[in-house]
Amino acid sequence: MPVIEVDDLTVRYRSVTAVDGVSFSADAGEVVALLGPNGAGKTSTLETLEGYRRPSGGTVRVLGLDPVADHDRLTPRMGVMLQSGGVYPGVRPLEMLELLASVHDRTEDPSALLERVGLTHRRGTTWRRLSGGEQQRLSLAMALVGRPAVAFLDEPSAGIDPSGRQLIRQIVRELRTAGVCVMVTTHDLGEAEKVADRVVIVDRGRVVADGTPSELMECPGSEEIRFGAPPGLDTAALGKALTAAVEEVTPGEYLVLAEATPTNVATLTAWLAEREMPLADLRAGRQRLEDVFLRLTAITGEIPVVSIGDGSTPRGSPRQSGRPERGRRESGRGGQGAA
């Protein structure tokens, strides 16, 4: 049984629809990143799972429980890191962890936990005097005190320094090893790629893609080359040279609808060399997650039309049988299963 099940979830605030038919699931020992731009509905989805809001439509289950109706049975097994706050301004880190340890039954040792998040030297400093990164570390520790079976981390790496990020990644890996189901929201693609087993990309309240980072970064058929160069290139002339369509997707970002054969790449670089145009970067076959993300969430308009994992899925085609709901999925409303 999946630890988290979200089925056609809708969350509405008066006239605003924050979450619009989202479905996904997550298993024990799995790290799922909910990735999307600001306002995509990530926090609303998470807060529904945490029991803070009732779904306007659809159902959510955590550990088989209804987060609102079975709240008291869920809280002992749930770890929560809020996006901000959640701590008494005048409390000291150790006191806060000790308080949470007292209200939970199975707990981590507060001092050991403080050590693990690197706050031992700040144990006696009140929360309001901690730096933003230190506050994040405490907030993360608070999610772990009760030895949760499922952990919800809302933007854990926001405002934290690189060593803090590394610490978060390491702790998330440890949780996964311990069989905890971890749900992380982020708008940081690099973070999602590094930390998550699976990435669910949401935009405007809808799931636009769902798969492992490598599945998402595969290019459909590799039938395109993307490169960065000075803005305003003569795309028509370049298209003629390549005998393929060339499009300036955003200023300085180009898309060539041609297979990334050595010949095509050579033609492209030669064309740029003749004009003494520098090449910022060149991607073919595999895209960065950022490309996928931008393609799905911004460039293609309101409902992304580019299909990934659809039809002629290339090598390593995502799990098509067995767990259809888990493969990459084309957007559409509510996301029908992949082809």
Place this chain on the structure above:
Amino acid sequence: MTALRRVLAQTRIELVLTLRRGESVLLTFLIPVVVLGFFSMVDVLPTPPGTEEPVDFLFPGVLALAVMSTAMVSLAIATGFERQMGVLKRLGATPLTRPQLLAAKTLAIAVIEVLQVAVLLVEALALGWRADHGFASALAAMALATIAFAGLGMLMAGTLPALTTLAAANGLYLVLVLLGGMIVPLAELPAALETVARALPAGSLSELVHAALDDGSASPSGGAWLVLGAWAAAAPALAAWRFRWE
């Protein structure tokens, strides 16, 4: 047992944080102590006829003041900021239930009030106050008033932004100090104002505490018990209805 352990852990943190906040110590201990000491020794305030020493009037008054400071002002400000800072929200995701949180807050208020009464009693005795009766009724009135004031405090904390709660609680504190018969006897107020004052929780509380501790100069008023009882029923009910945790 588990529930008790949770409530006690929460009570402990509430107490630690209350005693760590300077403005809360100022409000709950320093102001009543200074008011009692200063005006007992400097006889400038009007006292009801028949009062021999100012402390005889002031001690019941500052007891009422102490209850109001702790149960209404201090509670409202602390809870308002806890709500704004997401503390209440975060606690909502722990096994500590809301009734347990409220129980812990109530217990913490009771402990602070016991400390206040002890400190003020020692001070009053040092200032020559003597009484040997009426403690039970005075404590009953203070307990009832705690419920009423806590209801008002939670109503502000649960409906207003934290800074507005801070201002409203302090403003209300000032109004009720002046109209509460705590420092200035209700009888000194203009008639219309006195009627209003007797209908407020502060006025009815100090009336009851005065009546209980004074040596028979005033008789316990059934009306004041009714007024205070009504506040103690209405304010928490309204707070429970309107309170928003986020």
